[in-house]
Amino acid sequence: MTGRKREKYGLILDAAEKVIARSGYHGAQVSRIAKEAGVADGTVYLYFKNKEDLLVSLFRERLGSLVQRFHDSIRETHTAGEALRIVCGIHFTMLEKHPDLAHVTQIELRQSSPKLRSAIGLTVKPYIVLIENIVRKGIEENTFRADLDTKLTRLLLFGAMDQVVTSWIISGRKYSLSGQVDKTVDFFLRGLTVQERKIR
Amino acid sequence: MTGRKREKYGLILDAAEKVIARSGYHGAQVSRIAKEAGVADGTVYLYFKNKEDLLVSLFRERLGSLVQRFHDSIRETHTAGEALRIVCGIHFTMLEKHPDLAHVTQIELRQSSPKLRSAIGLTVKPYIVLIENIVRKGIEENTFRADLDTKLTRLLLFGAMDQVVTSWIISGRKYSLSGQVDKTVDFFLRGLTVQERKIR
Amino acid sequence: MTGRKREKYGLILDAAEKVIARSGYHGAQVSRIAKEAGVADGTVYLYFKNKEDLLVSLFRERLGSLVQRFHDSIRETHTAGEALRIVCGIHFTMLEKHPDLAHVTQIELRQSSPKLRSAIGLTVKPYIVLIENIVRKGIEENTFRADLDTKLTRLLLFGAMDQVVTSWIISGRKYSLSGQVDKTVDFFLRGLTVQERKIR
Amino acid sequence: MTGRKREKYGLILDAAEKVIARSGYHGAQVSRIAKEAGVADGTVYLYFKNKEDLLVSLFRERLGSLVQRFHDSIRETHTAGEALRIVCGIHFTMLEKHPDLAHVTQIELRQSSPKLRSAIGLTVKPYIVLIENIVRKGIEENTFRADLDTKLTRLLLFGAMDQVVTSWIISGRKYSLSGQVDKTVDFFLRGLTVQERKIR
DNA sequence: AATGAATGAGGTTTCATTCAT
DNA sequence: GATGAATGAAACCTCATTCAT
Known part of the structure; x- marks a missing residue:
């Protein structure tokens, strides 16, 4: 039954x-x-219960399992940098594999009612917290800068990735999304400017 | 008349x-x-012509003038890094000064119809191109990494800033948005990891 | 306009x-x-405002004006007994003249929602109060029994008349409703039992 | 089974x-x-058979047994006046004892469909006929006025009692319903006006 | 006899847009 | 140019009833 x-x-x-x-x-x-x-x-x-409940459930089912996969995958990794690469990899790869889901989450559900949007926010929150934890871990590991504002940084990272996916959808998925992972993580880690590691 | x-x-x-x-x-x-x-x-x-036209016009009038200010302000500057700081500064400061406009652009207009969203996209495009030009200039100046993907980078920068503003609105504007400019630009320029300039 | x-x-x-x-x-x-x-x-x-408002308004317009006619007609009369006869006369005559209205008020609107029913109650209230006032006047005039419970009596009078109208509707209006006025008022005034006025 | x-x-x-x-x-x-x-x-x-049948059955079961009690109780009595007092007494006392039943019959079931209402009418009919028989008996006994219209009178009596019960329910049952029996029957028998029995 | 998951018809209300004045 | 009364399409949700198990 x-x-x-x-x-x-x-x-x-x-x-x-x-x-x-x-x-x-x-x-x-x-x-x-x-x-x-x-x-x-x-x-x-x-x-x-109603249409809104259906849409919230759709989002929870789909995105929730995605967020879960992040958590599962990170456990084994070691450095914060690697963790970030894994997260971005899953993020881009999963949505590339499921373009319908990608379209729905990046475009359609953003037009929804305030209530639904807030429910979506709650579902995504753990993902953002996960990112924050990676940043925090990187600081503890002494590989990330100690002066980072973790709360701000998590927004910068999430916002950047989110925008890349959205643009990929809007462009009509004409290029590989997963092909952007390395360059994206590189940007996260090294920033824009020409810098070199100190030679001890 | x-x-x-x-x-x-x-x-x-x-x-x-x-x-x-x-x-x-x-x-x-x-x-x-x-x-x-x-x-x-x-x-x-x-x-x-219709309601959509009204909203598109509203967006064009308001955001268009904002984008114009970016162009005007950049002309005088010199390095790409400074340009980025100016752009982020205007972006955050203007929206902090006009919270109604910020709310409308970050939250309300995102719930709109596909047509309107696409019109909004067109209005914002010059801003994104502006960012791309700064990146390109940085590369030419040899201050930005030569291996940057300019099209990808512009998305990362815009997405990151956009998310910071949206979160600031959602949080109820409990903290200073312009206070995030330096940390944000710092992240853009230096990335996350501990790095030091090469000592020649 | x-x-x-x-x-x-x-x-x-x-x-x-x-x-x-x-x-x-x-x-x-x-x-x-x-x-x-x-x-x-x-x-x-x-x-x-909505469907309920339409129905309440219908009731108020129609029954309200009826109630007003009661008030206007009573003013000129003298004894309470006569007033009662006038009220019952208007009550029966008006509804006989407007069988649609009678059907709507006696049958259809009674099947309505609690909210509408309560609104109807408020509209009818002044009529019931009018009846009570007549009873009170009769007592003061010494033509009505001093031991009458005015609040109870008004219900008995209204309920009796109301039921007569309802039955007339249900029966298919096969007989004259206004033809029942005299017998009805007679019942109100003299009751059921054989009684004679005291001979002084 | x-x-x-x-x-x-x-x-x-x-x-x-x-x-x-x-x-x-x-x-x-x-x-x-x-x-x-x-x-x-x-x-x-x-x-x-269907929901309507369920509700009709409910009404028949409950009100039918009430009506039966009327019949049983009257048999033994003698004068029509006494019979009327007994009927009104049972009517008010029973509903006072079973407020749920009272609420259902006076308020809720009146909102029902035409078919159900008509079925209810059929169930109540024997009660109304019972009242008519009492009136007729009173006339035969020479205690009730010979000029009474028995069909009209039964409506007046039933309608009056029914309204008293309904108002009692609507008022929130704040007073004793059975306490209204004497005054009600008094009204039925003597009417409103001051009258005295002929002194022979 | 009993179950309860599935059905699907049906009605109130909103609001962008029009057009006669 | 300006008005604003009138339009009417469109969609969510409920709940009595059925029927395969």
């Missing part, structure tokens, strides 16, 4: 993602999602 | 900004904007 | 009464009322 | 009364009644 329930729950979420990717946030009517999922309109409301 | 026209045109744009700041994007009905401007609903359509 | 406004306001109310009388409370969709009134659905919401 | 059947039948009726009393007529969804009764939604439809 629960299997069946989960089955339909997933069907509806899949349908929602597909419909939003195809028709945009404003074209994502419940009736269209239901039809795509092959269920009646009312069935949607057996699994979700 | 044209003077008068312009007069009402401006009144309506002012009213739109005020209403959006007060009631959010979704609360910005044409009738409310008209009332705030002291004109009839139909009058709005004498100056703007 | 106001004339026009009032015009449409009245058109919608008339349409509502007609539709409710024809299709019942549950068949009274806004769209049907609008069509009957010859206006667009949205126009209804220019004159009424 | 029949025993069991009856068992669940009763459970569902009890649940319906409880739910209606608690949540009102419009809050009485089939699923809620089923849950309160501890059965599945579909089970309700094994015992009742």
